Amino acid sequence: MSADVEPHAKRAGAVPAAPTRKAPGLPLTERLIATPVVLPLLTFAVILVLWEVATRVFAVPSFILPAPSRIIDGFGAVPPARWSAHVWATLRVALLGYLVAIVVSLPIAIGLAKSRLMSRALYPLLVVIQSVPVVAVAPIIIVVLGTDDAPRVVITFMIAFFPLVVSMTTGLMATPPELIELSRSLRAPGYREISQIRLPYAVPYIFSGLKISVTLAVIGAVVAEFVAADVGIGFFIQFSTSMFRLPQAWAGLVVLVAMSLILFQAVSLAQRVFFPWSLPKERR
């Protein structure tokens, strides 16, 4: 997860205590690194400008690569109410599939972590399921389950589910063995070993899985919409492309990226707010 590897954000306190008068004299690069948001935004802005200039100078047709300004126009081509319908359709399916994936993966992960029998019996099966290209199965699922939300949620679930099981299982097994011995020496009931030791210990692992899966859930919803839908951002992109309205399709893409980023940040924020201890010290 690239977004997980933040640049070493220097806190104000980490900067050597220079006399205040000298502080503004800090080299520009140092100051840019010290403010983590500015640098990527700046890079992005530069890319946008180059992109705009290049498409104009070389007169690139908009169906090959629309200029950023054309993409912005693409947003206006559709009324806001229509946009929010598309966004809501995709978001709803992504979140439902994500939720189902979480609810299903937790008991499976507990089983895999606790019982060698279950891990022998289930794990190969999970790997096989994971190896099936969901895009290829999606049409079959749609035929079987009909054309409402249900098949789309199932497809989303299938894409989002595996990293969750793996990260949860890894987390549940990452508990220091001494704590398990402590639990056994106290003759505590087994479910408390899970709820009071293993699960909380797994929180950092679970969150890395949750972050990966939430972006996968958006992909899953879009894949499902490609196959069968009459609303949703995925549908919108496909429809616009087929009508040769490429700037509009690109606008849909921008919305998708924004949606993924926002969901990813929401999960990160949830971890920071509810489980600050699970983050490395410098990121609390």
Place this chain on the structure above:
Amino acid sequence: MPLAPNAIDFNAVGQVFATQSGPLTALDAVNLSIAQHEFVAVLGPSGCGKSTLLRLTAGLMLPSEGQVSVFRHPVTRPRDDVGIVFQQPTLLPWANVLDNVTFPARHKRGRVSALDRDRAAEVIAAVGLKGFEARLPAELSGGMQQRVGIARALFLNPDILLMDEPFSALDALTRDAMGYELLKLWQASPKTVMFITHSIPEAVLLADRVIVMSARPGRIIADLQVPLGRPRDELALRAPEVQDFAAHLRELLIAKEPAL
């Protein structure tokens, strides 16, 4: 003085582990008795079965041969009157000091009573952490974390305290300080202590008796009384007979350390 009853008895105990490369004899014919409130240090090369000795006493595993008894009862499962301190503090990173210390109550019974909290305050004060109750483990030094580990083991007021190289992760100075503090704790509230260590000075400083084990298969090759009264201090440790005793222990250990 009336003879104290034995707290721990090993009777011809052998322990064999099934490993991928065949059976591995970790302990062989171990006979050992530890009196109540005795402080016994166990010295031995790496992998000789010291931790196994401790796990057998704690009832975390059963011996493949012979019998382990605690207060004359054969050990068949973990007992309430045994507390364990591990090499790493292994605290719960999400719980503050108080919650870590009361963890045995919460884990065993599902709740923490007002009485439990009083007891926790008592042991937290005893290990010198008063005022740190609300801190998270990550906010404490290694030495302080291990104090929490000790407080957690003392919380249920066990008769027997099993310590598996509890200070070996600490720097030398902290380690000495913790040793003296442990002695103070032990004198204020006597317990049977089985203290596993790699450090000869630590064994000599702390223990009434030092058990020396051979490399695998672990056997007891020496069982020696420490020639030192109590209370102990730096000065007493420098006495020539104490130095001779330490040198003797070193010879025993070196002679039995397998050639690498």
